Amino acid sequence: MPNLALKNLLHDKLRSTMTIAGVAFAVTLVFVQVGLFMGLLDNASVTIDHLDADLWVTSRNTPNVDFAHGFPEMLVQRVRSTPGVQRADNLLVQFLNLTLPDGAEEGMLVYGLEDFTRWGIPWSVESGNLADLRRGAYMFLDASAERRFGKFAVGDYREVMGRRVKIIGRSREALSFTTSPIAFLTYDLVQQLAGGRMDGRTTYIVVRLEPGADAAAVATDLRQRLPYNDVYTREAWSKRSRSYWVASTGIGLNMYLTVFLGCLVGVVVVTQTLYTSTMEHIKEFGTVKAIGGSNRDIYRILGAQAVIAAVIGFASGRLMAALLAPAMAKIRLKLMISNEFAAVVFVGTLLLCLFAALVSFRKVAKIDPALVFRG
């Protein structure tokens, strides 16, 4: 059967290009906006996702991993004595000031653990040996810090809260949601640098369970033993840290608004071009009716045109987003597009294009086939 929908699209290349470009633009906009947002959100939980802990103990109502509050560090003993716990350590997360060579001060997020090698962070080491952190006033600094702190190399010194600390290694991809670079120091050193306010206090207890232990049951047990703390599974804590930024700031609304506008632009462009195309082919549709075709035959043509525009537009938009990702990575913007999200966008594109065709459906439903006799 001749595919009239496809033939019409190929026949009217300019209009087809406009329709597909409209869809592609909308798809690219959605991919870039949501991809950047997902990349940012990934930063909000990047350390939680990589740190090899099954449970996190936090102070009560801590909103996200960056905004940590202190509680007595001795509580770690209660955690260690809980059945099902294989290992538990204190983790200090603090914003500390770093003095740059030019005298300016910048904030950075500091993670303090007794032994990083046991917990799997930093997860991507560019240079240096994590075991060396325990040998003195040393730190690993993430490579992303160069954007704000300027160039640095292993062996350089920086002042952290007025004390000289030597950079002995560089990590990659450790960037907080607030875009503050992350540094890794020993637990004791962070307590010292915090200037007394964190003496005897920690901000988290990270817990690894024994093989086969029931995370939910251990978490319930821990909540009874630590009535003034919260206990989360890794997934729950990761989700809470991400949700904070979506719900408590305008960034979530901004993303939803942009996605909505992207979809709106796509729908308007597709609706307009499909409708104009329908009007230009109105006599052809009248002819279809005159030779015995039904509205369903015409809906099939219009629907197929919308689907073709959606499929090609989606593929073009996905390709453009994929091409933009490396360019954005160069300016340290992470564009994260999961297959699941791409599938959602594809289905959404199809539905929106079919929705756009509804206006044309309504028009052709009322075509008077007698128009075929008009000159």
Next chain:
Amino acid sequence: MPSSAPAPATATAERTVLEATGITKVFREGSEEVSVLNGVDLRLDAGEIVALEGPSGSGKTTFLSILGCILTPTSGRVVVDGEEVDAARPNRLPAIRKRSIGFIFQQYNLFPALTALENVEYALNIKGVRGKAAKDQAEEALVAVDLVDRRHFLPRDLSGGQKQRVAIARALAGRPSVLLADEPTANLDSAVGTQILGLFRDLAKSERRGLLIVTHDPNVRTIADRVVRIRDGRIVDPDVPLASARPDAQPNATARLIQEIAS
């Protein structure tokens, strides 16, 4: 009493494929009613060619639309290929058009994105013929109009006469018993128009289809068995037998070719 145009006694042996009796059509324009047809009768037999003539605004196209089951009459009776058209069941009209009627338009109304073959094939698809059968029948129809060598041409690459041949082939698709042509030669020069009329005559006579041609073109009379004149929504002249009485109204080579294909 409605004006009537009964078929002449000389053509009574054929089966009647289209019959309209007492057709009226009233359009409402705001609060006014405009009567376009005022009790028109017409009968068309298989293999018969009738020319419907009349000035602009006489109701020709409205009458053609009613005969083609595109419009329903305000009153009157239309029987197409033995089936009475029920105005109360407009959903049935497309099925009657699909089965029994082939249209040929003044502007050809071909699908510009489809080749000549695809135009005919698409019409067959609409009529429920699919796949290889549709392709084969489309090719046959193009053979019948002597255009098979241009079957892969788009309409824009065809001359006016060739486009009209494709339109005729499309109208033949599905072997309807009634062909309705609206000013089929109006956009053609006289030489090409004469060729098209010859083709009409051959197809109508060889395949025994009833052919009604709405026209201003006096040349149509050369192939018509009867001429019916309409003015102000009424048949005004008694029809006159024409081509059926002429010795040249015999199937020519094209018609013989069609018969061979059909057999």
